[in-house]
Amino acid sequence: MTMTPAAVALHGVSRTFGRGPSAVTAVDDVTLDFPRGGWTAVMGPSGSGKSTLLHCAAGLERVDTGRVLLGSTDLTSAGDAELTTLRRTRIGFVFQSFNLIGALTAEQNVALPLRLAGKRPSRSVVRATLDAVGLADRARHKPRELSGGQQQRVAIARAMVTRPEVLFADEPTGALDSTAARTVLDLLRAMADAGQSIVMVTHDPGAAARADSVVFLRDGRVVDRLAGADARGVADRLAAWER
Numbered sequence: 424m425t426m427t428p429a430a431v432a433l434h435g436v437s438r439t440f441g442r443g444p445s446a447v448t449a450v451d452d453v454t455l456d457f458p459r460g461g462w463t464a465v466m467g468p469s470g471s472g473k474s475t476l477l478h479c480a481a482g483l484e485r486v487d488t489g490r491v492l493l494g495s496t497d498l499t500s501a502g503d504a505e506l507t508t509l510r511r512t513r514i515g516f517v518f519q520s521f522n523l524i525g526a527l528t529a530e531q532n533v534a535l536p537l538r539l540a541g542k543r544p545s546r547s548v549v550r551a552t553l554d555a556v557g558l559a560d561r562a563r564h565k566p567r568e569l570s571g572g573q574q575q576r577v578a579i580a581r582a583m584v585t586r587p588e589v590l591f592a593d594e595p596t597g598a599l600d601s602t603a604a605r606t607v608l609d610l611l612r613a614m615a616d617a618g619q620s621i622v623m624v625t626h627d628p629g630a631a632a633r634a635d636s637v638v639f640l641r642d643g644r645v646v647d648r649l650a651g652a653d654a655r656g657v658a659d660r661l662a663a664w665e666r
């Protein structure tokens with residue numbers, strides 16, 4: 424039997440900031456699979472290492488020890504140039520603060536990763552990607568002319584335009600009101616149902632409950648994993664680990 428590799432796999436990954444007595448081990452010997460075609464939420468108390476883990480898994484941050492595999496590609500042995508290409512072609516990243524370029528329209532923001540990859544963006548591909556997030560009619564709008572939820576959907580379109588293997592999202596609903604958050608979570612759910620691998624850090628049990636499974640971190644270590652829980656179940660488990 425051939426095993427489908429995980430979308431992303433971490434083997435014994437550690438990342439420490441600083442040295443000496445003030446050193447902080449943000450990620451401490453983590454071994455973890457993010458399944459292909461699944462949506463995984465990462466939760467844990469503030470400072471438990473969620474963002475650092477996400478950055479290491481996405482190749483945005485180097486690890487000190489251990490290995491990170493994107494499919495069967497070892498990110499930890501990739502050189503800087505190779506890693507940059509990998510990030511631009513095989514990984515999508517969405518931030519809490521959207522990080523759109525204010526001077527560019529929605530469609531220009533979405534086209535940007537293609538330009539950075541040295542491709543000539545096709546208008547039909549860009550429009551189809553905006554259409555997929557429900558914003559075909561906002562293509563010519565600048566970010567300041569869009570609501571927060573719309574801006575985040577443009578950011579998701581920008582992350583998806585290269586058809587990445589994995590979409591990483593760091594608190595994608597953290598800056599949104601509950602209605603806008605629901606729109607973004609509905610979009611991520613539809614993407615996961617269509618087979619997109621997604622890894623999302625969140626503080627919100629309601630958001631985590633929309634994922635297929637939830638990984639809990641504490642002090643840089645994976646302490647628990649939950650599948651198919653509702654918001655109440657996620658909140659109860661989180662509270663147990665925060666005690």
Ligand SMILES: Nc1ncnc2c1ncn2[C@@H]1O[C@H](COP(=O)(O)OP(=O)(O)OP(=O)(O)O)[C@@H](O)[C@H]1O
Pocket residue numbers: 440441447448449467468469470471472473474475476
């Ligand atoms: N660049 C850095 N330099 C020094 N320390 C860092 C750096 N990045 C993170 N840390 C430390 O590593 C630990 C984990 O941080 P991280 O941001 O990964 O946690 P988090 O769980 O995402 O937190 P939060 O929920 O508050 O965003 C914290 O103690 C933090 O202060």
